[in-house]
Amino acid sequence: MRFDGLGKTLLKIAFLSLLGAGAVWWAALAGMVGDWKVIPFPILGAAGIAYLLLSPRAYPLRYLAPGLFFLVVMVLVPVVYNVYISFTNYSTGHILSKEQAIEVLTSKEIPSSPPVRYPFVAYGTPDYLHVIVLSTPEGTLFVTPRGELAAPEAYEIIDADGDGIPEEVDGYRSLDTRTFLRAHYAAVQRIRVPWKEGWLRLATLREFGYFIPRYRYDPARDALVDQRTGKVYYAGPDRFVAEDGEALDPGWVRWVGLANYLRFIREPRFHRAFGRVFAWNIVWAVLSVVLSFALGLALAILLNDRHLRFRRLYRSLLIVPYAIPAFISVLIWKGFFNTNVGLFNQVLQSWLGSSLRVPWLDDPFWARFSLIFTNIWLTYPYMMLVSLGALQAIPGELYEAAAIDGAGPWQRFTRITFPLLMVSIAPLLIGSFSFNFNNFTIIWLMTQGGPVVEIGSQAGATDILLSYAYKLAFYGARGNEYSMAAVFGVIVFAIVAVISGISFTHTKALEEVSRGL
Amino acid sequence: MGFRRSPGWWARRFLRNFLAWIAIAFALFPALYVFGTSFNPVNNLATTRIIPRTPSVANYLRIFERGLGTWLLNTVKVAGVASAVSVAFCALGAYAFSRFRFRGRRAGLLALMLVQTFPQTLALVAIFLILFNIGRYAPWIGLNTHWGLVLVYLGGSIGFNTWLMKGFFDSIPRSLEESALVDGATHFQAFRWVILPLARPILAVIFVIQFIYLYSEYLIANVILKGREMYTLSVGLYNLIAQHYSDRWGEFAAGAVIGAAMILIIFYALQSQIISGLTRGAVKE
Numbered sequence: 001m002r003f004d005g006l007g008k009t010l011l012k013i014a015f016l017s018l019l020g021a022g023a024v025w026w027a028a029l030a031g032m033v034g035d036w037k038v039i040p041f042p043i044l045g046a047a048g049i050a051y052l053l054l055s056p057r058a059y060p061l062r063y064l065a066p067g068l069f070f071l072v073v074m075v076l077v078p079v080v081y082n083v084y085i086s087f088t089n090y091s092t093g094h095i096l097s098k099e100q101a102i103e104v105l106t107s108k109e110i111p112s113s114p115p116v117r118y119p120f121v122a123y124g125t126p127d128y129l130h131v132i133v134l135s136t137p138e139g140t141l142f143v144t145p146r147g148e149l150a151a152p153e154a155y156e157i158i159d160a161d162g163d164g165i166p167e168e169v170d171g172y173r174s175l176d177t178r179t180f181l182r183a184h185y186a187a188v189q190r191i192r193v194p195w196k197e198g199w200l201r202l203a204t205l206r207e208f209g210y211f212i213p214r215y216r217y218d219p220a221r222d223a224l225v226d227q228r229t230g231k232v233y234y235a236g237p238d239r240f241v242a243e244d245g246e247a248l249d250p251g252w253v254r255w256v257g258l259a260n261y262l263r264f265i266r267e268p269r270f271h272r273a274f275g276r277v278f279a280w281n282i283v284w285a286v287l288s289v290v291l292s293f294a295l296g297l298a299l300a301i302l303l304n305d306r307h308l309r310f311r312r313l314y315r316s317l318l319i320v321p322y323a324i325p326a327f328i329s330v331l332i333w334k335g336f337f338n339t340n341v342g343l344f345n346q347v348l349q350s351w352l353g354s355s356l357r358v359p360w361l362d363d364p365f366w367a368r369f370s371l372i373f374t375n376i377w378l379t380y381p382y383m384m385l386v387s388l389g390a391l392q393a394i395p396g397e398l399y400e401a402a403a404i405d406g407a408g409p410w411q412r413f414t415r416i417t418f419p420l421l422m423v424s425i426a427p428l429l430i431g432s433f434s435f436n437f438n439n440f441t442i443i444w445l446m447t448q449g450g451p452v453v454e455i456g457s458q459a460g461a462t463d464i465l466l467s468y469a470y471k472l473a474f475y476g477a478r479g480n481e482y483s484m485a486a487v488f489g490v491i492v493f494a495i496v497a498v499i500s501g502i503s504f505t506h507t508k509a510l511e512e513v514s515r516g517l
Numbered sequence: 518m519g520f521r522r523s524p525g526w527w528a529r530r531f532l533r534n535f536l537a538w539i540a541i542a543f544a545l546f547p548a549l550y551v552f553g554t555s556f557n558p559v560n561n562l563a564t565t566r567i568i569p570r571t572p573s574v575a576n577y578l579r580i581f582e583r584g585l586g587t588w589l590l591n592t593v594k595v596a597g598v599a600s601a602v603s604v605a606f607c608a609l610g611a612y613a614f615s616r617f618r619f620r621g622r623r624a625g626l627l628a629l630m631l632v633q634t635f636p637q638t639l640a641l642v643a644i645f646l647i648l649f650n651i652g653r654y655a656p657w658i659g660l661n662t663h664w665g666l667v668l669v670y671l672g673g674s675i676g677f678n679t680w681l682m683k684g685f686f687d688s689i690p691r692s693l694e695e696s697a698l699v700d701g702a703t704h705f706q707a708f709r710w711v712i713l714p715l716a717r718p719i720l721a722v723i724f725v726i727q728f729i730y731l732y733s734e735y736l737i738a739n740v741i742l743k744g745r746e747m748y749t750l751s752v753g754l755y756n757l758i759a760q761h762y763s764d765r766w767g768e769f770a771a772g773a774v775i776g777a778a779m780i781l782i783i784f785y786a787l788q789s790q791i792i793s794g795l796t797r798g799a800v801k802e
Contacts (some may be wrong), residue, residue, distance in 0.1 A: 063613035067606035074672020078640035323784035325733040327751040
């Protein structure tokens, strides 16, 4: 497995040469298609790898680089990019650059006027499409399966009856319409054959049609011209707008400064939602932590009794909720809480009468109750495990001394157990708070943030900040409001930073870092 | 025991066991209920019973027809690859942080600790748009690809795992590799042939913890994957059941049993190691 020094050096040189060549090739390719923004990436990447492998000072970095790369690309860059997005108009219809928007708009098509249709015949087998032949007044066109026009001389044609439509091309027979539809229609549908001012494409099951672009870009005026009406759409700040105010979709992304943050402050639909959502967010995190800790601690005290037989078995059974993937448990609980067919309402009805139906997930209060209940079920095993560990670390002499001094069980708990427990558990509780503050998997799977509390507002009774942002971004009622979601992301970021700051001053983590030097 | 217990002692003992069994019933009943109903051929949650009158595996056949096999394979592929690569990269990085002294080490450690406190879902919009843009140049790692999802998962796991592993590496005595270094081994050889074999059990546990975590991940996968063929288990099961508790409960129950069984087996086989890993790393489900 060992390389001697020379072999290793040669290998390095060979590898770096290949890498350099590849990078230059890629950059050149990008330059040729005019994608200037891409050029720095391969060059810088190759230079970085060369530095890593050649410089002795970069030796530790060789170990760090692989992980660091993904950490930067998928964690740090997104955070910075998220802040950037919050200063732009990123949203449905504003997701492309201006050049890309022009490209999309100029590829929109209209039928030529008057409409032109050419019947076609396809040649090949059910598994293989050889050529499509269009009959036009100007002669026969040969179209390859990739959508290119081919010279008729390239094909060997048998046209016995002389009607201009061959019976066989290169030995392939014409396909009947049914075979063609079943085998090749989907592929041929995507073909655009460049033709005169526009392109030919499948228009009906038997014909190709001639289509021309609907808009043409006029660089001199920085405007798009509608080919049918002659209407001119001038480039505005983020989209093309005609003089009568009509705008074209899609537009493009642009920097809007603090506009989103001002919108957040001014528009009631955002700041009212924020207040409501934030309040529930705190309640959700606090109750989840406090209640599951209370249950977990109680069970830990129960199990910590040395006289209890089967302790190990009990412990193993009690952590089952921890061992089942959370999304599965949540979906099961969601079924139990279902108002119409759920287990709980069935049981209540059979015990207490047929009309009783608790709207577990359809009423703001009960939806919150159900969520916290489920989260307690999911979280108490963790609390129990850490409490058990902490309980066992409390020296027994303390209890003996307290017993001699005449302290009862309750006093022993409040004066000895709990304070000592908190020393080691408090940081974990802060961590758990921070985790639950943003833990919207459960909420999303269970209620999607619902039920609705205010008509016209997407923020439901059980939405927390991140689930509301998720909704704005990916399930928006008014399209995808990426930039407003990013604003919420920035706000949550600040909140988490404060919580982390508090937790770090209460933990030994920082000391560990210092000692680790 | 030679002496007699007081009635109070027996009462307390009974009470403790009684409370423990109530708690266990609370912990187990959803799982037991779903296990029982998965064998009930009736598909409606309302009419199902814990112990079916006529047990059958019809639900299991049905859920596989819905695509459970594909979802499981997708999940194992994505979570497996992301966890394995993450462990490999983090082991390298943790070794450097544990053994080398270099400029920026302290800052790097602090940064790692800070980074792992911010969940990736905070910047989900940015991650979505980054993948959208990557996909325009390299469609195989863009939106709606498993490799794109692997990239996101990989990035999200680096901070936490490196930090965890560095702690373990610190506890391995330096003298072991120093003798190898004196014998002329390079640092990488010392890492590969001395440290890695010693750390193998811990790396395995971190792999398993990471795998279980990614196996259950829903939010990011839901944003990135579109189309039934691409779904992971969490996205697939959610979309299957969310609006269909009245007519797909049986097959969902079968899917839940299969989906949970694998993780339950891994969890209980490695119970003590996984628990110490999870509680050591404080909060990360």
